[in-house]
Every structure is written in C-alpha cells, then in structure tokens.
Amino acid sequence: MSYFRWDGDDLILECHLQPAARSDDFCGLHGDRLKIRLTAPPVEGKANAYLMAFLAKAFGVSKSQVNLISGELNRQKRVRIRSPKQLPELPDLMRPAG
Numbered sequence: 001m002s003y004f005r006w007d008g009d010d011l012i013l014e015c016h017l018q019p020a021a022r023s024d025d026f027c028g029l030h031g032d033r034l035k036i037r038l039t040a041p042p043v044e045g046k047a048n049a050y051l052m053a054f055l056a057k058a059f060g061v062s063k064s065q066v067n068l069i070s071g072e073l074n075r076q077k078r079v080r081i082r083s084p085k086q087l088p089e090l091p092d093l094m095r096p097a098g
Contacts, residue, residue: 003034004090011059011081018075019047024054026090033076034090048072051079060085 003014016030021037028035040050048068056063059081071077 003029003032007080009083011084012069013055013079013081015051015071015077015079016075017047017051017077024050026058026088045072048077051077055079055081058086058088 005012014033016033016035018027018035018037019040019042021039024038025036026034027037036051036054038047038050038054040047052063052066052068056066059066061081061084065082067080067082069078069080
C-alpha cells in the first residue's frame with residue numbers, strides 16, 4: 001500500500017503528522033504513511049490548519065483546495081489536494097498518466 005493515490009486529478013495523501021517539531025518538512029515514511037513534521041502545536045486545530053497551509057504551498061494550490069478527509073483529532077490523517085500545480089520531491093510521487 002502506498003501513502004498516496006490519484007483520484008482523477010486530485011491527490012489523496014495518507015499522512016502521519018508530528019506537531020510541535022523544530023522545522024516544517026516532509027521527512028520520509030512512517031509505515032505506509034508520509035511523515036510530515038510541523039512546528040505548529042497540537043492545540044485547538046492549529047496543527048490541522050497549519051498542515052493545510054503547508055500542503056497548499058508545497059503543492060502550489062490555494063488553501064481551499066486542500067481538504068482534511070479524516071483524522072481531525074489524531075496524527076494519522078487523510079488529505080485531498082485538488083489538482084496540484086506542482087509536486088514536491090517525495091518518494092515515488094508521480095502525476096497520473098493521461
């Protein structure tokens with residue numbers, strides 16, 4: 001199982017979030033999920049909002065094009081990125097054929 005899949009032009013990411021980290025970055029895999037470190041604290045949805053902004057910037061889309069599908073209250077999250085304009089350097093991440 002992969003940490004991502006394409007749903008038409010949309011990218012679905014399976015993420016493992018590490019809030020309150022020293023830096024914001026993609027840091028490899030955590031099991032079958034993409035591990036993301038964020039400096040935002042895990043308080044009152046701040047880490048979720050920060051994650052949406054971080055992913056929007058990384059994939060070249062507006063924040064409204066990034067949606068949390070599941071995992072609002074835990075570190076395991078599923079996120080939809082609608083029609084990403086750019087792809088950051090991540091393991092095995094490629095645009096869908098066609």
